[in-house]
Amino acid sequence: MQQRVSFITLGVSDLARSRRFYEQGLGWESSRRGSSDGVVFFQMPSGLVFALFPREELAKDAGVKNTPIGFSGMALAYNVHEQHQVAETLQIAEKAGATIIKPAQDTFWGGHAGYFADPDGFLWEIAWNPHFELTPDGRMILPE
């Protein structure tokens, strides 16, 4: 297998609510031709697709039991270029209806970060990391 991910799909309990959160709240633009009433796709630069799909249908599609919502065991991260953008980005998310789980603060690994939860509780870490390169166009590059 090549070292890549094609889609990240979040199973959400209210697709319209989640769509509003990511579109109007965070300012993302969904794909008009790809999306429908039943699924919403966001093209990420770099050939990754971020998708919202009803949680029940995701469980059904995979053939797994739809257990109650708890800790997903997973976090997505959005890295920023400047330390002060951590708090600013968390504010944007909070205004959009996110729950601030951990306010912006210095981290044990020498960075600055905080967490918000999206409408379904999915964790997003907003982080400033002085050790890893974040290119001007937003690509995260690990040290060689």
Next chain:
Amino acid sequence: MQQRVSFITLGVSDLARSRRFYEQGLGWESSRRGSSDGVVFFQMPSGLVFALFPREELAKDAGVKNTPIGFSGMALAYNVHEQHQVAETLQIAEKAGATIIKPAQDTFWGGHAGYFADPDGFLWEIAWNPHFELTPDGRMILPE
């Protein structure tokens, strides 16, 4: 917020086991300088980083309760170029120790797909989708 994801971090119960699964099982190469005994990073083409981190520590870092492992409410997908590669890729994952959740089959949306679960139960869909473009170098491009 820009429309992008910097990290996907899976919280795993046995970091060494998960590392073996993704490295030796799926053939991925972790970042030597970025990774340590406590965290493993995989550079994805396109500036996304895929990370493995102990589940308990991820919960602690975010400040959420570490609930029992169930349906994560989320799926990652790996798209392939040819229909026959769905079954082949699932076989590779099964040999690597994955559990086949749904064998390769035609889908209601006109594609061909199956699911495996990684050692922690995280769902990976292996899919062939004739409607969306998958570039030779593995970028997923939604219709304009």
